[in-house]
Amino acid sequence: MTTTSRPFGRALCAMITPFTATGELDLPAAQKLADQLVAAGCDGLVLNGTTGESPTTSDTEKTALVRAVADAVGDRAAVVAGVGSADTRHTVTLARAAEAAGADGVLVVTPYYSRPPQPAVEAHFRRVADAVGIPLMLYDIPARTGTRIEPDTLLRLAGHPRIAAVKDSAYDLLTSTKLITRTSLAYYSGCDELNLPLYAVGGAGFVSTVANVAPRELRAVLDAYDAGRVTEAARLNQQLAQLVELMMASGLPGTVTAKALLDAGPVREPLQAADREATGALRAAYEELTRG
Template sequence: MTAPLFKGVITALITPLRDGKVDEAAFTRLLERQIAAGVHGVVPMGTTGESASLHPEEHQRVVELCVQIAAGRVRVIAGAGSSSTDKAIDLVRHAKTVGADGALVVTPYYNRPSQAGLAAHFEAVADAVQLPVLLYNVPGRTGVDLANETVARLAVHPNIVGIKDATGDLSRVSWMRANIDGQFDLISGDDPSYLGYHAHGGVGVISVTSNVAPEGMVALHNAAAAGDYASARDWQDRLIDLHKGLFLDNSPSPTKYALSRLGFCTEEVRLPLAPTAEAVKPAIDRAMAAAGL
């Protein structure tokens, strides 16, 4: 079996904002911190990047800027999902044009296609552009679940190389390992259950927590990858409150609050999101302290 194309800690980057505009200086600082901490990849313009709220021109600029700053030091997997197949193809095509290493394509949201529609959507995207595609299944946000059997059908496509599974259902990774032939990158999209996902055979995590604690997430992954689950559990224990705390309000608002406390960016989010509620900020502060931040 060939080595995974995408693995390790892949940060689902926030998009810092200031006075209603993308703060490119803050984005640069955040990305340089991620690279220095040893993350294995980054995702600009995923869910955590507020892709649903930014203008198309902003979306493309952030992806292009990310590729330029990374300069080949880490893999860049561009968020490229849409409820429209044509729009998703355009985003994947742009990602390839600017030099991204892959595209993260979420299941179409709101229109809730059938499994046949989902398969046809992803096949159309993968047929249109020669760029590695990660499927992204997050039914809690999109209202539709990409069934295991549909994933297995899609896994035979040469441009579909893996999945970001944000369901938190650890049985799925075992099913996919048993039912998908050849290399297929199994990536968790759920920080709290990542250690278990890895133990079941996953190879990485697209992480929200690593925005705030990249060194800790890298240490957790590296320990698990080395088979040192005692150390990995120690890191999980340190990070578990942060995993949970960053979802005490609408994501990515708590992550932006935490990063503002560290001096990296403002708390600003784009409507319809609102800044983190004052009532939950003390819990986030405590979680950061527990994680050594």
């Protein structure tokens, strides 16, 4: 069965978390950015993910951010809250708090570091799904977690009524294509360079770090493809390539590069701000894209 489900829309931004100059959570800035992103075409905002610096924000900050952004965007966009951790009980606590704060869904990453076997991975996701009343987006990113969500595990999890989507950062387009065909899971690209290829084989859309700075340009690729203008979609996608490469494959984390372009306050250690040379290259690529 080929999925046509888009439980959180098509164009989702993995939103940064703004901080003040002294490193405190800046909720007014987060609300302003959220409003701008939605106005620029984002159907959903994913908070407290990798790009949102979740490893260095407290549980209290995570919940406050979800509540503030949900209040700011209302029913204009879906709010998906990252709640993943290496501890199932902690993940359940975060998921319930996010739901109470107004999240429309939760993003749950594979437990990391301990490298649980597949039955334990499956049990972890089921525990979270059973604990909340909102849909889950599973986050498959083995390069960071050390553990893949194996295809057979995903096939079983697809039968759970609240497991609705996958953020796909596994860099395995063939397996993703097969799972899109065999399940009703909505597959969202978690790798900006694969947004269009995954969409073309039946993906639901993207969860993009680059969308923090180029939401209209990224959405335009999907709009052109949906309108049957495949050549135009490819051209628009190609125009994004240099910015995507500099933001996501230059050796700097996407959080760092996005904040360098947005001037959205500091990053929290151990991350460090982009230097002048990197920032200059990013700005040049961004200006070239937006001029085109």
